[in-house]
Amino acid sequence: MRFRVREFELALMHRMRDLNAGRVEDALAAMGASRAEVRAAHAHWTRLAHAARAPKGAAVFRMALGPPHHAGPRAFGSLTCDVHRWALPSWPGLEFEVLTGPGGEVWSQWFVRPGGGVRLAFADLTPWACVVADVGTSFPGAVPLEGQAPHHWAVGFTHAGTAYRARFVYGLYQRLDRPDG
Known part of the structure; x- marks a missing residue:
């Protein structure tokens, strides 16, 4: 295969x-x-x-996806990592981002929106169209939460007095849950 x-x-x-x-x-x-x-x-x-x-690090992604359309360094405080991004046909308008450390190890892999998060209305939370940064930008006080499996994330936020938990896989929005049920 x-x-x-x-x-x-x-x-x-x-x-x-x-x-x-x-x-x-x-x-x-x-x-x-x-x-x-x-x-x-x-x-x-x-x-x-x-x-x-x-292949290890970003090389395995290049093997599968070809050369990234964006690659370059990014500083996080005193650490610098390399950023690699690919556009994937199933998720137009988003990019799959891989961050690698100085030794080439993969630090993170997830979907991002080029240019950062956009402000969304609550009704605009659409599966496969939003990323973690969108929810953080759209709902003041949003808090990142640990996911329940590898590559899962959650973001807790309140809208109209009700608590919600947005669930993500590879940083891509999947569904909205109420924490109490």
């Missing part, structure tokens, strides 16, 4: 299915992909992550 953009997207969707199975099923139908392809792509990506001879 070759591993390119389509397979990478399917591997991401494998984890997204944890929180938004219906949206993933719709995307698979639009792509003409099967659940078996999703499982195979996820298994292949997992093997690449742990194989001694597989």
Whole structure:
């Protein structure tokens, strides 16, 4: 099995299915992909992550996605990392960002909006169209929370007096929950 953009997207969707199975099923139908392809792509990506001879750091992403359309350094206090970003067909207007440390190790991988978060109305929280920074920008007092599985994140915020928890996979918005239920 070759591993390119389509397979990478399917591997991401494998984890997204944890929180938004219906949206993933719709995307698979639009792509003409099967659940078996999703499982195979996820298994292949997992093997690449742990194989001694597989490319490491940003190189494994370049192998799958080609050269990043953006690459460069970014300072975080006294540390500098390298930023690599790719546009993926299933998520137009967003980019998949990989941050690597000085030794080339992957520090973070998630979806971002080029130029940073945008201000959204509550009704604009649409699965697969928003990223973590959008929620942080849109709802003052939003608090990042730990997710329940690898590559899961959550952001807690209040709107119209009601507490909510926005759930994300790879930084991409999946669904909105009430913390009490």
